[in-house]
Each structure stands twice: as C-alpha cells, then as structure tokens.
Amino acid sequence: MKNPFGGLGGLGDMAKMMSAARDMQGKVEEFQKSLEAISVTGEAGAGLVRVTATAKGDLTAIEIDPSIFVPSEKQVVEDLILAAIKDAQARATERAQSEAQRLAQEMGLPPGMKLPV
Template sequence: MNIQKMMKQMQQMQSKMAQTQDDLAGKTMEVSSGGGRVTVTVTGAQEITGIKINKEIVDPEDVDMLETLVLTAVQQALAKSKEMAAGEMGKLTQGMGLPPGMGF
C-alpha cells in the first residue's frame, strides 16, 4: 500500500467534498404542508431561507394548526435537504471500498 498515493487520494476527496458542500449550499428546494398553505425554502446545507404562509390559514383562534403546519413543513424541508446532501456526498465515496459507517 503506497501511503503517498493514499494521502493524495484523500486530499482529492477532501477537495471534492468541499466543492460538493459549496454546491449544496447553492441549491434550494421548496417543501409545502397543508396543501401548499405553508411553504418552506431550504438549501442543500440545511439552512432555512424562507417561510411563506398563505393568509387564508391565519386564524387567531387556531394558532395551534398554523404552528403544526409550519413545523411539519420545516421538518420535511430539512429531511429532504439532508437526503439530497447524503446522496451527493455518497457519490464521492461510492466505489472506494470504505468500511460500513465510513461513507457519507
């Protein structure tokens, strides 16, 4: 096993990972709940960048429903963002023969 070659491969992978993370930060997606009444925008870096709430669901007498819809949309947006990030990072480690748990 050539240590220098392995170190060079690791440096290349680190560079690709950094580029992929930058790319993910630039990607956005929207996720809705309540039939589109609450929409959350999130980046591939799990940063919430916007929340839109349709005026027709704002009811001072039913704040619990609004809170639930917002929470649901945020949770779904973060889950999709994490899924996208895992897929992109997984492409980098695919075929490297890493032990279980060492992939991204």
Template sequence: MAKGFNMGGMNRNQMMAQARKMQEQLIAAQQKAAETEVTASAGGGAVKVTATGDMRLTSLAIAPDALDPEDVEMLQDMILAAVNDALESAERMASQQMSAVTGGLNIPGLF
C-alpha cells in the same frame, strides 16, 4: 528490505495525492449542497419552506387564507411539518451528494 510505505502497490505519495483529491471533492460536494435548495409544504401548500443542504432555512411563505386567529395551533402545526420536511429533504440531498464522493462510506462529521 522494503523501501518506504507500500500498500497494495500504492506508495505513500500516491495515497496522499488520492486523499487530497478526495478532500477537494468532499469540499466541492459540501459547497454544492449548501447552494442547493429544497422546498417542502404543508396544509395543501398553505405553508411552504425552503432550505439548503447546509440545513439553513432560506424562505418561509404562509398563504393568507392559512391565517385563522381562531386556529393558531393548526398554523403552528403546518409550519412545523413544512420545516421538518424541508430539513429532512435537505439532509437526504446532502447525504446523496456526499455518498457520490465517498462511495457510500460513512465518514463521521461530514453530514
């Protein structure tokens, strides 16, 4: 009769310890992603946006020569393009950091 829970030579305590270690690594990766910034620009650098891995914008810079009262739509388009690029880059960066911990395993709700 088998004692306790045994899976592939690993007992329950070993599995719990491994799960705790992975959880600690995931938290560290999330914190690192939240602190890491990525920058994107549009309009040849007329608009620059910086975001963190937790999808927060930390900076928006608009060059003075991008301010044309006759063409507000172009400035709006540049801002949207730069924000979307920054957020996509931040998401990619965060996913890469999380994949390094999970070994590429997709765990819903992490990023």
C-alpha cells in the same frame, strides 16, 4: 539484514496515497459547499405553508398562504409551520445523502462508505 520495505519504493506509494487523500479532501469540501447551493422545499397543509432550505438544512425562506391567518386558527398555523420545517429538513437530509452517494461513486469509493455532509 535486508530492508523489508524494499528500498524507497514504499515512499513513492506513500506520496501517491497522500496526493489521493488531498484530492479526496478537496472533492469533499467542494461537495459540502455545493450542498449550500441546492434548495429543497418542504410543505404542509397541501401547500398552505412552504419552507425552503439548503441541502445542508439551513432554512432560507418561508411562505404562508394568507387564507390561514385566522386568529382562532393560531395553533393550526403554528403546527403547519413546524410540519413544513420538518419536511424541509427531511428533504435536505435526503438530498445531501443522495449527493454524497453520487460523489462517492464518482470517486470510486466502496458502496456504503459515508462522506461527511
């Protein structure tokens, strides 16, 4: 009976696939590290509160305009801080997805294929 795999030719293809998978894994790891170097800024109250985060969503800084430090406005300040954090997180997610799409295109992956972010 003849070998349905055509000799050892299939092993060479398998080695190529494994090599391609390792290359892709390396690119995805580089991509995930690059998200840590990208900064996005979310804001609330027309810039009275600004929050900076990495594209991975890690918060790195918060800036609050001193004009909003009025004791009677405590709830407003807290709401603005929360809104700025949510804005920064949404921008981080958006940026990470944009970078993932760019990388997927560079790697020749089909449109819509998701990379882990």
